[in-house]
Amino acid sequence: MSSASIADARARAQVLDQDDPLGLVRNEFNIPTKAQIASTRLADNDDPGAPSTSDSAVYLCGNSLGLQPKRTPVRINQYLSTWAAQGVQGHFKPLADSPLPTWLDADAKAAKLMAPIVGAAESEVAVMQTLTGNLHLLMSAFYKPDINGRHKIILESKAFPSDHFAVETQLRHHGLSPETSMVTIQSPFSEDNILSSYDIMSVISTHAATTALVVLPGIQYYTGQLLDIPVITAFAHKHGIFVIWDLAHAVGNVPLSLHDWDVDAAAWCTYKYLNGGPGCIGGLFVHERNSRVTKAITDEKPEDGYSNRLAGWWGNDKKTRFAMANKFHPVGGAAGFQLSNPSILDITSLSASLEVFELAGGVRALREKSLKLTGFLESLLLKGMKEEDNALFRIVTPADPAERGAQLSILLADGLLQTVLQELEARGVIVDERKPDVIRVAPAPLYNTFDECVTFAEAFSLALEAAAKKRAQQSTSG
Template sequence: MAAMDGEAPHVSSRDDAVSLDAQDPLSRFRKEFAIPSKAQLKAESLQGAEARDESSADGTASVYLCGNSLGPQPMLVSTRIQQHLTTWSSQGVFGHFKSLAGLPTWLDADSKASESIAPMVGAKTSEVAVMQTLTANLHFLMGAFYKPKLDGRHKIILETKAFPSDHFVVESQIIHHSLDPRSSMVTISPPSASHSLLPTDHVLSVINEHAKDTALLLLPGIQFYTGQLLDIPLITSHARSLGIFVVWDLAHAVANVPLQLHDWGVDAAAWCSYKYLNSGPGTIGGLFVHERHATSGNRLAGWWGSSKGTRFAMDNSYTPIPGAAGFQLSNPSIFDITALNASLEVFAQAGGMKPLRAKSLKLTAYLESLLLKSAEYSKLFEIITPKDPEQRGAQLSLKLADGLLDVVMHELVLRSVVVDERQPDVVRVAPAPLFNSFEDCWLFVDAFSEALKISVKAKEGIVEVGVTKQPEKTT
């Protein structure tokens, strides 16, 4: 059954979903990932988690639609990490300079990672650095480019519902410059209380209103709560034309939607790699600095950002590497970088973001169409993510009627369906095209309908559900 890009294939049965998977050229990549089995999710010991009996009903894969929070482990990660462990155990310190089995030396692992990630974000290799973590990178970028005392522009614009870490970064940067967030921090709220999205013209009007004394704009490429993909090129060019330095938080956009950071003229950006980049919990992040800023900014210095040629001269003369690499401070964790490089190998095998986005448009549209067809329950939730496929990535955010979330999440976990929640009432579901299937979407909607049914009965007191609160998710 052929489907146009972004159009939901017209199917509804599980068999139809399976047949869509059979026609999907990317479906072969699912086996490159360790998708937890139902039994593994129930395990309480490592021994239990290691046993994987695919012949039992519980041995089959869970429905893992949570790559927006933590991507599953690519099989290649343990192979590559083991190769570096062997390099370490067999070569000791020489691993810094000696390459075994075609692996990058430890001295070159960061540049190799930059080469691999540059096409994922539409950047030149010199414009990206794989380093530190997202929040730290936002601070490093602002440390370099937010200079309120020099040019008099002191305001930073961000969204009212920014991810808390972004809010804290902006607030503390302002305080760090002895300014007051009450006058220097401008937040963009949706145009009315009944909206959760940020229309582009509304964003532009807030920028216009504060343009004269605004130094910097920080926005998310994709908003973590609603899944809205903002118009990065238009907002960037508008803000820049008013003299504002534009920074994007790409936590939910990198490896989810195609990005052209260089061509769009973005000043700077930062991201993490544990979500759609599938590189492991808390692993190394990345940043982008446009080449026009290759040598500008009051960057904070460390030896890894200093010229490779003189790095070991120990003469205390700092010669920053032009471009993003010059923002590095420390020698990076090889295990972090190796996990990222291994994951990027899988993305490269899949052909990069173009084919992935083509599948993602179909997959998310399919999920949406199944949800909209579940008419019996459709009054119990609303999809708050934009309907326009150009304004979203993989994720759909489902806002539930009051008081249903805890029971719905409890019932989904019982059915080995992994999605995440945002209190008080949102379930986020993200079919990632590299490892998720049409069948996953079908199974989710089936389980979600059941969960909604039970949650309504529980609310009315018809059934009792022993809800144990899910652990707080941090990402």
């Protein structure tokens, strides 16, 4: 970027940041400094000689791991204090001066906080397990193949590897072969495999008579494309097909209305836009029609009255959970799909972040800022860069803001990726990579600013210049 374009962009960014009604929410997060991300030692945040936060790094990687809310260590210390002082009593004993629920009720409290983020009734949400674990649990409950009828599972050809692994192993678990029972969707028109709703519905229509299940991402992890969840779900239902959505990159990023969209089931992780922490506990949605307990469980037919699923004692109704009877009596709703008692450490960490979502006014308020933030970054990349820079990259994420979340995926020219990443990190800018040639840049509206978008664009321009020069030198020497 030229000096003039940088100065103009900063002036516009400063106005946008001053007018940002969510600007103060950034103060709810621990923003790493440039010195911290360059350090090879454990940071001591209580060190009075620590670097000033005015020298913050530019962290544009919330699509991979969200930053830590300042509430997180506070809530975790409260949990640790409860454990230290109360021991096993922490399961059942409310403490008057604690904002935390009892451990018995921690999952229900987290589900209550999560429900508005995914657009569901509280009873349709469970905070439990992990993303891939929950996908397996949902498929075990709702994938019922008939080798002579419906047995196929449809997913995208470029799905995240875990989704592929889950589908393939579920098929083998049922004695089926991925070669005959797995159908993958690939766009016949897009070199980046941007899938139109037509592409997806065309494959569903072709295989409708033999398909039992569709598994799709709400937002595609590589391209950042937001699929039309309600339209695709309705089309699959017209053909009698159950749909499970992987919402890893959509939850906390874009508004969701899972109940109103008539989504069958969904699963997600909580460490990306939800800022729960590395590998934090996952979430699961099951529409109320698929999770009812329709009558009392009897000794004669203990499996009667609810849809079958893999079960564990924490899915039991609380009234009977501690009776220690060997009869599964699931609570109605998504909570009836739970297995073991959940990690209270995880739930406490996640709930601390969900409190910040409430403070910010929910996902719709965040989406309004996100559209402006990502649009501003896109404009800087397409209109503010030098001509020679523009020849070295292109954005593969859909240009229509309605078809993407916060993430822009940038495809670099061959041989530039590692140098670009090194140059960005050296300037205190954190993004992530998807080999061989893509960097993913995601300005999260909870804590990123318009000014940081300018800093990224400036650093990216310099990184491209350095990478192109290094590639030319290697070509000459080779």
